[in-house]
Amino acid sequence: MERAQIEATVLEMVKKAKGAARSLGAMSAALKNAVLLDVGEALIAQQPYIIAENLKDMTAGEQKGLSAAMLDRLRITEKGIMDMVQGLREVAALEDPVGEVSDMRRRPSGIVVGRMRVPLGVILMIYESRPNVTIDSAALCLKAGNAVILRGGSEAIHSNLALAKVLRQVLAKHGVDPAVAQVLDFTDREGVDVLLTQEAYIDLVIPRGGEGLIRAVTEKSRIPVLKHYKGVCHCFVDAGADQEMAIPIILNAKVQRPSACNSLEGLLVHREIAEEFLPKAVHALKKEGVRILGCHSSCLICNETIEPAADSDWGTEFLDLALTVKVVSGLDEAMDYIDQHGSKHTETIVTRSYEHSQRFLREVDASAVLVNASTRxxxxxxxxxxxxxxxxxTKLHAYGPMGLKELTTQKYIVYGAGETRA
Incomplete structure (x- = not known):
């Protein structure tokens, strides 16, 4: 498509989304829930069509040489469709946050001031590979009263358009403006560039994908971006920690799903227990096929079972069966290391010390901080x-997982009886 045609198409989409968002914000919870449940039933009914369209993407992906991991994320199976359906049912079962009123109080002037929860408006989702994001994002945005524009990767275009068709059919059945959930139907990258300049119509951009995608979106966008560059998560095993507890926590955090953003990438061990604990932890990790890159002290303790870490390894998001290990002098050095090399995603401490657990919770800057539990x-x-x-x-406007409430904001509301300001 030519640039002028792309600009015209995008402008039409965002204008429709802005208009649809206003009506969606006033939609009853009962209607929103009925739509979500019917989308689930429609996905089941149109399963053969969806899988056939997904096969086109899979075939093209194989011809392009996409990796096995990428193809796995791209594939839609019967189970994958049922997972989407279950997700729709779960969202429908959640309490609708829109219109919730709180903190009502009477002021000396006589007015009554409170806060009402309202939708954000129009959300732009930019994502890679996973077609299920089309349904998951549309469901959450719809329930939270937001219109959404969905721009998936070119590798999933047939899958995303098939899912969008199902959405449109159900929305039309219920008399809901189909512009509340639109999928960009062309793959030109210029489409994203144009969308990112539409600050008059789009209220928030949410990119889901690799660090490169998120940084590119952030650099180009005139619209606020919900950022999550990477997940460099750590576990600090404190002196006196329950070592029998620590090892399953570390294994779960690293091995259960190493490609996830909340998987463990760095292990910090207090030097007072390093000689006793590290060989046991390394043995357990090695049994699961984990490659371990360690500091000088950890290499000495574990002989040849740990590879020396390069400077570039510290703070790396491996997203694979690899892990850095560092022996630290105590809690302060562990927190300093996390501050330098962490990504503000998830950090955990294994400790028996209440004082240390509370300091870790208060002082470590991450979207989730855990005590004696897996980062997963x-x-x-x-x-x-x-x-x-x-x-x-990032802390504006939400920090950590964004659910329904995080897809809304609050405005002040005021009740008066003729009061005027003195």
Missing amino acids: FNDGGQFGLGAEIGIST
């Missing part, structure tokens, strides 16, 4: 949010 728990579903649209590692 930093997840919207695990935190009771029902679902999430992403994990924010």
Whole structure:
């Protein structure tokens, strides 16, 4: 498409989304829930069509030489469709946050001031590979009263358009403006560049993908961006920690799903227990195929079972069965290291010390800080949010997993009886 045609198409989309967002913000919870549940039923009914369209993307991906991991994320299976359906049902079951009123109080002037929870408006989702994001994001945005524009990767274009078709059909059935959930139907990269300049119509951009995608979006966008560059997560094993507890925590955090953003990338061990604990931890990790890159002290303790870490390894997001290990002098050095090499995503401490646990909770700057638990728990579903649209590692406007409430904001409301300001 030519640039002028792209600009015209994008402008039409964002204008429609802005208009649809206003009506969506006033939609009843009952109608939103009915739409979500019907989308689930439609996905089941149109499963053969969706899988056939996904096969086109899979075939093209194989011809392009996409990696096995990328193809796995791209594939839609019967189970994958049922996972989407379950997600829709879970979102429908959540309490609708829109219109919630809180903090009402009467002021000396006589007015009554409070806060009402309202949608953000129009959200732009930019994501790679995973077609399920199309349904998951549309569901969360719809329930939170936001219109959404979805721009998936070119490798998933047939899958995303098939899912969008199902969405549109259900929205039309319920008399809902289909502009509340639109999928960009062309793959030209200029489309993203144009979307990122539409600050008059789009309220928030949420990129989901690799660090390169997120940095590119952030650099180009005129619109606020929910950022989550990477997940460099650490576990500090304190002196006197329950070592039998520590090893399963470390294994779960590293091995259960090493490609996840909340998987463990760095292990810090107090020097007072390093000689006793490290060989046991390294043995357990090696049994699971983990490559271990360590500091000088850890290499000495574990002989040839740990490779010397290069300077560039510290603070690396491996997203694989690899892990850095460092022996530290204590809590302060561990927190200093995390401050320097962490990504504000997830950090955990294994300790028996209440004082150390409280200092770690207060002083470590991350979207989730845990005591005696795996980093893998930093997840919207695990935190009771029902679902999430992403994990924010910046503090405006949310920090951590973004569920329904995080896809809304609050405005002040005032009741008066003729009061005027003195």
